[in-house]
Amino acid sequence: MIVTLDGPASSGKSLAARRLADRLGWPHLNTGAMYRAVTLAALERGVDLTDGAALAALAAAPELEFTPGSVRVFGRDPGPALRSRAVDESIKLVADCPAVRAVLVARQQAMAGEDLVTEGRDQGTIVFPAAALKIYLTASLATRARRRLGDVLRDRPGATLDEVMDDLARRDADDQGRAIGALRIAADAVQLHTDDLTPEEVTDRLVALVEAARAAAGGGR
Numbered sequence: 001m002i003v004t005l006d007g008p009a010s011s012g013k014s015l016a017a018r019r020l021a022d023r024l025g026w027p028h029l030n031t032g033a034m035y036r037a038v039t040l041a042a043l044e045r046g047v048d049l050t051d052g053a054a055l056a057a058l059a060a061a062p063e064l065e066f067t068p069g070s071v072r073v074f075g076r077d078p079g080p081a082l083r084s085r086a087v088d089e090s091i092k093l094v095a096d097c098p099a100v101r102a103v104l105v106a107r108q109q110a111m112a113g114e115d116l117v118t119e120g121r122d123q124g125t126i127v128f129p130a131a132a133l134k135i136y137l138t139a140s141l142a143t144r145a146r147r148r149l150g151d152v153l154r155d156r157p158g159a160t161l162d163e164v165m166d167d168l169a170r171r172d173a174d175d176q177g178r179a180i181g182a183l184r185i186a187a188d189a190v191q192l193h194t195d196d197l198t199p200e201e202v203t204d205r206l207v208a209l210v211e212a213a214r215a216a217a218g219g220g221r
């Protein structure tokens with residue numbers, strides 16, 4: 001069964017998706033890492049970020065290896081470089097590019113086996129519209145900024161909560177304003193607001209939703 005988890009930046013999707021997949025023993029696909037890998041590869045190779053055809057060719061290249069649970073760029077695990085400031089600053093051009101999205105959507109669909117937990121912005125709306133369970137995970141801007149501040153401070157000592165909130169608000173506008181693949185709540189998605197939940201509670205709720213969806217499907221697998 002395919003479970004999609006969509007939601008804004010720093011909503012806790014990645015942690016929730018990873019924990020849910022671990023609990024179920026299913027593969028976990030982080031599609032944000034794929035957009036990050038294309039951006040990193042373009043920066044490393046000096047590809048013009050306004051050249052959609054060149055970016056799409058890079059997204060399709062076998063040197064970018066994607067499997068659920070891992071991303072390799074030119075034969076190596078990119079590690080923290082995937083979340084560097086340089087990638088954050090350039091990723092909008094890559095994620096907005098329709099030709100890149102077409103390639104990555106096809107690669108995501110090709111990775112879906114029988115069971116999958118997949119997270120991103122467009123997983124329930126565009127990539128897996130027939131998914132058995134769609135979840136939209138969210139939290140208030142203030143909560144997301146508080147959760148993110150620790151990470152930002154490691155990179156940029158002296159960063160303030162206000163700066164992180166402004167940055168997240170800009171990301172939300174980018175994600176919601178994208179012409180193709182915009183962040184939207186699928187009509188049949190279950191919304192989970194995580195402001196008052198611990199990561200463990202979020203995982204418990206998600207596992208319960210999966211169990212209910214399995215029972216409804218009559219499989220009980």
Ligand code: DC
Nearest residue numbers: 009031032033035091095120121122
């Ligand atoms: O989830 P993340 O913050 O690692 O995602 C990185 C970027 O990729 C973010 O700017 C939104 C974009 N993205 C997207 O457009 N579609 C997806 N399915 C996943 C991520």
